[in-house]
Amino acid sequence: MEIFAKMGRKKPMHIIKAQELSREEDDSVKLSLFDLLCIGVGCTVGSGVFVLTGDVLTVAGPSAVVSWLLAGLVCLMSGFSYMELSSRVPTSGSTYAYSYFALGEAMAMIGAVCLTLEYGISAAGVARSWSSKLIETIESYTDADLDVLHFWYTDPDTADMDAYFDVLAVVVMGLSTVVLAFGLNMGKIVINLFTVAKVCLVAFMVIAGFAAWPSTGYGTEAYSSTDEFLPYGIGGMLLGTSKLFFGFIGFDEVACLAGRANNPRKTMPLAIGGTLLLATIISGLAQASLSGMIVPCDSHPDWNEQNPDAVQCSTSPSFADAFRLIGWSWAAAIVSFGEAILLPIVVLLAFIAQPEMMAAMAVDGMLPSIFAKENSKGNLTMGTIISGTAMSIIAGCVPFDILWDMISLGVLVSFCLTNSALICTRLSGPEGNNKITGCLIFIWAASFSGEYMLWKGYFEGYFDSGVDNSTLNDAVLYGAIALIAATLLVAIGMTFMFKEVEESKAETGRVFYAPLVPLLPVVGINLNFFLMAQISWINLAYLAIVIAVSLVWYLVYGIGHSAREFDDDMPALDHTNRSSQSSQARRSSQSSQARRSSRRQSQYLAESLKAHHKDEEINESTVELAEDLEPDSK
Missing domain, CATH: 1.20.1740.10 (Amino acid/polyamine transporter I)
Known part of the structure; x- marks a missing residue:
């Protein structure tokens, strides 16, 4: 959807770098x-x-x-x-x-x-x-x-x-x-x-x-x-x-x-x-x-x-x-x-x-x-x-x-x-x-469940002097350890995959x-x-x-x-359209989209800089700063 x-x-990183450069060039207070x-x-x-x-x-x-x-x-x-x-x-x-x-x-x-x-x-x-x-x-x-x-x-x-x-x-x-x-x-x-x-x-x-x-x-x-x-x-x-x-x-x-x-x-x-x-x-x-x-x-x-x-x-x-x-x-x-x-x-x-x-x-x-x-x-x-x-x-x-x-x-x-x-x-x-995203979703879900089981189901009672430790359920402890171990195994697997x-x-x-x-x-x-x-x-x-x-x-x-609302270079939105193009046409389309995207982001950055420096004049070189930092836009 x-x-x-x-x-x-x-x-995008080129927008972040453009903002970083604008900060370096202004005369605001710097922290050592x-x-x-x-x-x-x-x-x-x-x-x-x-x-x-x-x-x-x-x-x-x-x-x-x-x-x-x-x-x-x-x-x-x-x-x-x-x-x-x-x-x-x-x-x-x-x-x-x-x-x-x-x-x-x-x-x-x-x-x-x-x-x-x-x-x-x-x-x-x-x-x-x-x-x-x-x-x-x-x-x-x-x-x-x-x-x-x-x-x-x-x-x-x-x-x-x-x-x-x-x-x-x-x-x-x-x-x-x-x-x-x-x-x-x-x-x-x-x-x-x-x-x-x-x-x-x-x-x-x-x-x-x-x-x-x-x-x-x-x-x-x-x-x-x-x-x-x-x-x-x-x-x-x-x-x-x-x-x-x-x-x-x-x-x-x-x-x-x-x-x-x-x-x-x-x-x-x-x-x-x-x-x-x-x-x-x-x-x-x-x-x-x-x-x-x-x-x-x-x-x-x-x-x-x-x-x-x-x-x-x-x-x-x-x-x-x-x-x-x-x-x-x-x-x-x-x-x-x-x-x-x-x-x-x-x-x-x-x-x-x-x-x-x-x-x-x-x-x-x-x-x-x-x-x-x-x-x-x-x-x-x-x-x-x-x-x-x-x-x-x-x-x-x-x-x-x-x-x-x-x-x-x-x-x-x-x-x-x-x-x-x-x-x-x-x-x-x-x-x-998507595979990385799936791994992270599993890690969050398993970690959340395992750690809550570990504390709420076992350690909270274990550290409470008023609770008889013999009443604690070892199955909860083992289940929690299994879930936590699974997250670590997934992390190790991601290293090799x-x-x-x-x-x-x-x-x-x-x-x-x-x-x-x-x-x-x-x-x-x-x-x-x-x-x-x-x-x-x-x-x-x-x-x-x-x-x-x-x-x-x-x-x-x-x-x-959002600044990204002006970015039409979103693969998730135009994937169907691009998949029907030939490889040459697709490269041409992507290049054109990248130029339009970078220009829109550059314009938005300029507006943002104007908001930051309302008493200063933003010239055309500043407007094109983000575009210059994006190699695909050339």
């Missing part, structure tokens, strides 16, 4: 490798160190240090895909751009929804989290009652979540919008300063934590034996890995800023890989320090009686709590107020990619052109204000628990899309391959190459679905509703305004 052919339309690392580290090193390091101790104990390393490796499975695609498709949009190039328009729209959850909605969620943290910190050191800043729309005594209008969350989200609306140059200065300050705070926490070991009466004992290091066994360490994976959310955000980067083909893989490496090292050191400072009461219920001269155990482990227990109230104050002061930068960091992604969609015709309009200084002012206003409303009204699970699901689906896009880029090429397409080979030596494709991307897809399975069904239903609404928007608006 014609509508399905349109939904599968892909964005240091800028991108500050954005990546600023996004990932935040709640992971301040919150998750304490939470994971009650699940994994000191072995949480290894959990951080394993979580970093899990992220790397998908990180490799981002590193290669960010150098192959060096344009703004991240998963949206990769999906549009390799999977088609409809999948690109789904990718855009997932990125909105990761960027804009994440910023709103962090704003609410910061508001609660600030109020808690101020109230713990003063007699102030700041609950008046929360306007409950349910009974606060019976509510099981933060069901209130949050004034402070709206304020910090609004301020982030204002900073970004003034331009990326101002934004990156603020981000770099706050990120350096945050790293300095974490360095203080780590150094002071190690220095406090002798005062705790615990210290090196945390690593003295297997029983101490693994109080909850290997299972606890693996469960900790699942929790800590979300401490790396944001590492891929730098990929959405490729259009603003200096030399993105070289810079982006370094920025993504560097972010993962630095986040793993910093978080791992913080975890090692905290593990020797504090004793969780859950794993050591008799600690206080058996060690009266040592530090008391804690029911809610954290750096601030650890410093208080050993009498270092000054250090606890530095940590508490430092976190409250620096956490707002995560709001700005999470939101910074949202206008860029929406601008990329507007350039492609998937959103109104106002989101792509830049002022004379190259700032996406209107798009920033519109999206920032929407996120401020969400930050004020929607409970954090709902936001967090939706964010996590969006991130994991976007990872799966990026892994799939890399497989298609390597093995399918721009024309597509399909060769890398010529378009991909042509980039050899110019782009970063991820190892073991398609096996590692399929491993990444399985790991992502396993983590998704740990989120409630109701939130999965919420995500399905959001995706359905976005597809309705696509069918009503995007499919008719």
Whole structure:
């Protein structure tokens, strides 16, 4: 059907290159490798160190240090895909751009929804989290009652979540919008300063934590034996890995800023890989320090009686709590107020990619052109204000628990899309391959089913101390393992059945190459679905509703305004007509179609550039830029 052919339309590489060149030639703000690392580290090193390091101790104990390393490796499975695609498709949009190039328009729209959850909605969620943290910190050191800043729309005594209008969350989200609306140059200065300050705070926490070991009466004992290091066994360490994976959310955000980067083909893989490496090292050191400072009461219920001269155990482990227990109230104050002061930068960091992604969609015709309009200084002012206003409303009204699970699901689906896009880029090429598509559909279906069976049908009960393990159904476990193994066998089979397409080979030596494709991307897809399975069904239903609404928007608006709508070089639409022609006539027809297609896309690109640079005049050479980059159009 014609509508399905349109939904599968892909964005040609020569258009992407034309947009890349137009970005290189303009005088808008550029991001260096240091800028991108500050954005990546600023996004990932935040709640992971301040919150998750304490939470994971009650699940994994000191072995949480290894959990951080394993979580970093899990992220790397998908990180490799981002590193290669960010150098192959060096344009703004991240998963949206990769999906549009390799999977088609409809999948690109789904990718855009997932990125909105990761960027804009994440910023709103962090704003609410910061508001609660600030109020808690101020109230713990003063007699102030700041609950008046929360306007409950349910009974606060019976509510099981933060069901209130949050004034402070709206304020910090609004301020982030204002900073970004003034331009990326101002934004990156603020981000770099706050990120350096945050790293300095974490360095203080780590150094002071190690220095406090002798005062705790615990210290090196945390690593003295297997029983101490693994109080909850290997299972606890693996469960900790699942929790800590979300401490790396944001590492891929730098990929959405490729259009603003200096030399993105070289810079982006370094920025993504560097972010993962630095986040793993910093978080791992913080975890090692905290593990020797504090004793969780859950794993050591008799600690206080058996060690009266040592530090008391804690029911809610954290750096601030650890410093208080050993009498270092000054250090606890530095940590508490430092976190409250620096956490707002995560709001700005999470939101910074949202206008860029929406601008990329507007350039492609998937959103109104106002989101792509830049002022004379190259700032996406209107798009920033519109999206920032929407996120401020969400930050004020929607409970954090709902936001967090939706964010996590969006991130994991976007990872799966990026892994799939890399497989298609390597093995399918721009024309597509139905066999590759069939393999990916099977991998998604089998992986989703297998991982949900593995967690919901077995591991969820296995890790629940209140469930008798003898009641677990081993048949469910074996069935899940069989499905997961089938996806890996298909990936291995694809390696031998399909060769890398010529378009991909042509980039050899110019782009970063991820190892073991398609096996590692399929491993990444399985790991992502396993983590998704740990989120409630109701939130999965919420995500399905959001995706359905976005597809309705696509069918009503995007499919008719898309730049690809002007491209009549679509094999799926004119296959019947061309098949009746002689080979010579077919070549002539294809050449003519390519010229018309390239010209239409060039004209659309020129209109998009006018939207980007409304105060500049677009000359004829710019109009023909995309056509010049397409060899078949000559």
